Amino acid sequence: MGVSGNGISSGGHRFGIGDSLMICLGIEGTAHTFGIGIVDSTGRVLANATRTYFPEQGGIHPREAAQFHAAQARAVLDEALKTAQIELGDVDLVAFSQGPGLGPVLRTAATAARALAVWLGVPIIGVNHCVAHIEIGRLTEGARDPVTLYVSGGNTQVIAFDAGRYRVFGETIDIPIGNCLDAFAREVGIPHPGGPAVERLAREGRNYIPLPYVVKGMDLSFSGLMTEAVRRYREGADIKDLCYSLQETAFAALVEVTERAVAHTEKREVMLTGGVAANNRLREMLKQMAEEHRAKFFVPPKEFCGDQGAMIAWNGILAYRSGYRQSLRETEVRQRWRTDEVEVTWRRS
Amino acid sequence: MLLKKGAEANIYLEPFAKVLHRAGEGKVVVKERIAKKYRIPALDQILREARTALEAKLLSDAKRAGVPTPIVYEVDRIGMRIVMEFIEGRQVKLVLDKLGKGERRKLCQTIGRQIARLHRAGMVHGDLTTSNMIVNSDGKVYFVDFGLGGYDPSTEERGVDLHLLRRALQSIHFRIADQAYAAVIAGYREELGKKAEEVIRRAKEIESRGRYVAKEERAWH
Numbered sequence: 001m002g003v004s005g006n007g008i009s010s011g012g013h014r015f016g017i018g019d020s021l022m023i024c025l026g027i028e029g030t031a032h033t034f035g036i037g038i039v040d041s042t043g044r045v046l047a048n049a050t051r052t053y054f055p056e057q058g059g060i061h062p063r064e065a066a067q068f069h070a071a072q073a074r075a076v077l078d079e080a081l082k083t084a085q086i087e088l089g090d091v092d093l094v095a096f097s098q099g100p101g102l103g104p105v106l107r108t109a110a111t112a113a114r115a116l117a118v119w120l121g122v123p124i125i126g127v128n129h130c131v132a133h134i135e136i137g138r139l140t141e142g143a144r145d146p147v148t149l150y151v152s153g154g155n156t157q158v159i160a161f162d163a164g165r166y167r168v169f170g171e172t173i174d175i176p177i178g179n180c181l182d183a184f185a186r187e188v189g190i191p192h193p194g195g196p197a198v199e200r201l202a203r204e205g206r207n208y209i210p211l212p213y214v215v216k217g218m219d220l221s222f223s224g225l226m227t228e229a230v231r232r233y234r235e236g237a238d239i240k241d242l243c244y245s246l247q248e249t250a251f252a253a254l255v256e257v258t259e260r261a262v263a264h265t266e267k268r269e270v271m272l273t274g275g276v277a278a279n280n281r282l283r284e285m286l287k288q289m290a291e292e293h294r295a296k297f298f299v300p301p302k303e304f305c306g307d308q309g310a311m312i313a314w315n316g317i318l319a320y321r322s323g324y325r326q327s328l329r330e331t332e333v334r335q336r337w338r339t340d341e342v343e344v345t346w347r348r349s
Numbered sequence: 350m351l352l353k354k355g356a357e358a359n360i361y362l363e364p365f366a367k368v369l370h371r372a373g374e375g376k377v378v379v380k381e382r383i384a385k386k387y388r389i390p391a392l393d394q395i396l397r398e399a400r401t402a403l404e405a406k407l408l409s410d411a412k413r414a415g416v417p418t419p420i421v422y423e424v425d426r427i428g429m430r431i432v433m434e435f436i437e438g439r440q441v442k443l444v445l446d447k448l449g450k451g452e453r454r455k456l457c458q459t460i461g462r463q464i465a466r467l468h469r470a471g472m473v474h475g476d477l478t479t480s481n482m483i484v485n486s487d488g489k490v491y492f493v494d495f496g497l498g499g500y501d502p503s504t505e506e507r508g509v510d511l512h513l514l515r516r517a518l519q520s521i522h523f524r525i526a527d528q529a530y531a532a533v534i535a536g537y538r539e540e541l542g543k544k545a546e547e548v549i550r551r552a553k554e555i556e557s558r559g560r561y562v563a564k565e566e567r568a569w570h
Contacts, residue, residue, distance in 0.1 A: 208389060208391035208392060210391075210392075210395060213392070213395075213396060216499070216506075217475055217476075217497055217509065248388065248389050248392055249392065252385075252387070252388040252389075252392055252396075255387050255388070256385075259356055260356055262356075263355070263356035285387040285388070286387070288386055288387040289385075289387045292386070292387075
């Protein structure tokens, strides 16, 4: 759980003099985390409150997560408003994560957003969760046009802007990398969240155990890797060596697909974001690849890599200021909303 | 002489006598897979070796299936190199727009037939662009760069093959892309018969998903 109002201001995102200052409240709810961020139209993050649901056992249960979010919503809202030092009436725009994500969780956030927008009499904008991750990274890091590797418990995508859209240059065809690490950890008895524990153990691994490395063109696959790693554990392989081998194999595949996107698009920036961006080994590998291509490497601060409301609020402002509008009817959640389906009205190049 | 520096491999053009045997004449192409510092040497070794072997096998199997490819002279699993025949000719990319309508149709049909032969033999190319095809003075069309290829009989992968070629045509040969692709499909149908339909349908569906984009130019000739 984290709260902040660290007042990051943007360098290149100021709007014309005619535009008055606008405050957007963004609600994030796609998976474990419920978050409310408050951002103004100069790109200042005024608050970014979150609460995260941890299942007692096993993976995420969508309905339980949604209930947790609903129960926490009021407290998170109060906390965000307090940190931002504003009243609810100061909010000019409400944005929310419209997709992709778990149905019950998305509907909880959407319901909260609609209620707030209607009650305040302000416009509402549904934002794509994956695109919002990129936009908050561009804001806080000053990246202009990066190839982004977005890795989390629910998503694994290589994304770059091309011809008016955020195109997917690679993605998992089965489970996301964060899910692969967590599920492996669970199977071998490491408690949630497994990612950081796997990283610690991997640091002491010495011997590489060959595991399935699956890159098919631009697609990645991690389910076979996970199954095989668990099988090797049950056969008695050293857990440190296994964590090391699991990370090395999975991350090399991620970096290779990102590298292809960099070579293809000839972009000069690489960005890493999402929950798994916290992993130092992945950072190191991606940074090395970026350097070989003479590309700048960006990782947003941890607070802005994970799921939170500030990214939703900021993307809401971008969309609104570019003239994008939504009616209430159009705010229905989109569980499988693809990154490349998003109309990027706020970017030309 | 370095011909092309790719994301995965470097391509060199060398005298036959320098690389293989001093009595030999002419030139050879050497494709060398580069070590990647971001991955650990143990994994790097496994990947480069497997891919070098796979690509060499695809080149020869494709030839056996009736698809002209460069002859593989040597597979060096220590140096991670494939030494192969240098094909005298021109990239299809450079000639396609200049041909007359009839000739262009013929060339595209040939390409379509060859893709069908690859698919029938259980292979996919993985990166079909007009820069990865070389046409020689006899009108023979060579497929090169099987670096992203594989043995995969799935409709999906075959559909991706067709779709990628279509995207390549649309981005580089946009004036004639539709008729060129139609001719490719005609050749593909002619060779595969009824089995072609499912793949053609899948290629259309893949396009509607809107996720694949034409890949980089990566031919070396």
